[in-house]
Amino acid sequence: KPTGSRSEALYNEALQHIVGGVNSPSRSFKAVGGGAPVFMKRGKGAYFWDEDGKRYIDYLAAYGPIILGHAHPHVTAAICRAAENGTLFGTPTELEVVFARMLKSAIPSLDKVRFVNSGTEAVMTTIRVARAFTGRSKIIKFAGCYHGHSDLVLVAAGSGPSTLGIPDSAGVPKSIASEVITVPYNDSEALEAALAHWGDEIAAVMIEPIVGNFGMVMPKPGFLERLCTATRRNGSLVIYDEVITAFRFHYGAAQTFDGLEAPSYAAIEPDLTALGKIIGGGLPIGAYGGRKEIMDKVAPLGPAYQAGTMAGNPASISAGIACLEALQEPGLYDRLDRLAASLEAGLAAAARAHGIALTINRIRGSLSTHFCNHPVSDYEEAQDTDGELFAHFFRSMLEQGICLAPSKYEAWFMTAAHTEQDIADTITAADHAFAKLKPYI
């Protein structure tokens, strides 16, 4: 029913000019009952305000990058400084050298890096480089992982594509889709069988080392280690898509996160890594990097081509440097962890009190809520959850000024700006929302 809100008016207008009214399909409310998404006007810290002036506590964090909260002063100052000094030169700058050094010291598997403009570009290029290095063409990916919107990875894609019921996108030629082999996440036997079968045709195994795209899902103990061993035995490369996970759980990547159960970091180290989101401090960015001899295949040193007019632009790089500097504040990640732990406990207790089956996957300051009574450790389990209950929950939370992603697959992200009071208010709102779910159970 019409609400008379400004968001609704803007959405109706947007529909005339922008496909679906949105510039990324994951922003649409199609999977949560349809209608106008909320148009935001301004953000500060843990909050943003819509076009009608209503305030929301933000757990979307722009799908991940806004880990410091909106308009963080250190990041804002860096962006302003960059804008005043000229936003684009088409030449190298010192900033890029500084930032590359920062990333390398936080993620030791990066002998060399390249900056691009999005996670999609970063992933897409790691695949090209892996193919150039190995001379092979196939890749293995995991069902439900999302790696951006380049052709090869829009097969069994999680996140937006699965939310909208199009995990295998139209427009990807069969010849390209046939280069991708999909196996279930956390299934070592299936992966080893695929590697045994396709043997020396596999250029790379692409994985989210910790999943952020069908909920937050940890690799089972030993899974990444077996993946690395089996892949290398085969002469294929390991690519970690750390677009969501880098700098999410600690100051480093998933590959150096001590929450992973692996014998050593070396045992699970990838050959190539794709980065994005947080490393841009809220501005467009992507980066990829890895072993020197592989990265040296990239032009101008080698024959694999990748370029970008905007790549490494001073504003994005300055925002990224400032964001990483701010993330080095002692105790910041422990604070995110504590806040998310109290949110998890409060949500679980409220759901239990109302007889709602809810599985919560939490990794440090990120969590996902699944309306089901089973664990969620792979894509099938994430699909087998109640999307309708989620939709009602989402709507009720939004009405109460709590903003989540409009998808049952997406995570809630804690930011450095959230407070204990925000968490308490969120739990109270969730309690009301769960109470209203009774008729739909």
Ligand code: PMP
């Ligand atoms: N890889 C992963 C793991 C992601 O989560 C995303 C975005 N959600 C991407 C790649 C694509 O990044 P971008 O949207 O910046 O192209």
